Amino acid sequence: MSNMPTIKHVRAFTLRGGGADYHDQGGGHWIDDHIATPMSKYPAYRQSRQSFGINVLGTLVVEIEASDGTVGFSVTTGGELGCWIVEKHLARFIEGAKVTDIEKIWDQMYNATLYYGRKGIVINTISGVDLALWDLLAKVRKEPVHALLGGPVRDELTFYATGARPDLAKQMGFIGGKMPLHHGPAEREDGFKKNIDMLADMRSRVGDDFWLMLDCWMSLDVEYATRLAQAASEYKLKWIEEALPPDDYWGYAELRRNVPRGMLVSTGEHEATRWGFRLLLEMGCCDILQPDVGWCGGITELIKISNLADAHGKLVVPHGSSVYSYHFVITRHNSPFAEFLMMAPKADEVVPMFHPQLLDEPVPVNGRMKASALDAPGFGVRLNPECALHRPFPR
Ligand SMILES: C[C@H](O)[C@H](O)[C@@H](O)[C@@H](O)C(=O)O
């Protein structure tokens, strides 16, 4: 490995307006239309998730330049906080290391931030650095990232779509549609009825052979989620997603014991590291783990999470994170399909998930994506030069 380049610089930037912080959208977007959240108990914060700050972080862009001039980069959710962590703390473990030192850099970043990290923004930031390192190493080797992960186990990716219009998603060739839940316990029986009516209406539109899922975004309690699952079974709900707050491992285990036979329980997009997912697995919390590779620790950690889940016979269907999850999913037997977030405001057309930040970002065609669409070096995408990068903590 002596001929491998070393890392000269790491730089951290912020971007606003869609992209990796995909909740950072303009008005009138389905993704901010009265979606149930843990804040829905407060009427002032019920209509819009932006009202309580779902988009306060913005996008973190991590750029890593090697001694041979190759540059790897990534985008994730992290904004200025992430920039501070990269420039003021993590840079010391990255600059001067070899481009192949990915495991060692991850271990040093994690252990050095253990006293204030472990989850949330710190692991988002470590994830961003890790993704940029995998992009860099793959570009140095002139291979796609999936080739460094063992290569594709199938010829194409198959997608379900997340958005307000599963009926349109079916017409576009997706295998299923995941809708946001709109009403939480604070809206009582009226809200509960609206939730079920929405599912019933969509089932009538898509027919019986199309997957329908509900994404509850941490908004419920065990009692409400159990009743919702039981009422939803009449409409063949495929899985109930993230019904409870991430720390309620005990609640998830109870919910999974309560849901109707055949209905799946999923969670994990706001969980982090192998230790968090070990808890979900060993406490019997869910059937499908949904780590976000930009939030759980990056590719380096997702490999560990996925292998642990595989040993437990559980599926890993990463939370939608564009090419960063596609390159992983195509290499894993226990990741048989992928998520595609419909980022068009009315969920009525396929647009690149991290638009406008990435150029050459592949999108599903007829709900599928050929492995060959992922064959460019690295993650195969470029930063859009029209997006104004801001470096808040230059060194
Ligand atoms: C649609 C959900 O409310 C979230 O916005 C979504 O990003 C996430 O939970 C998902 O599973 O895609």
Ligand SMILES: [Mg+2]
């Ligand atoms: Mg979700």
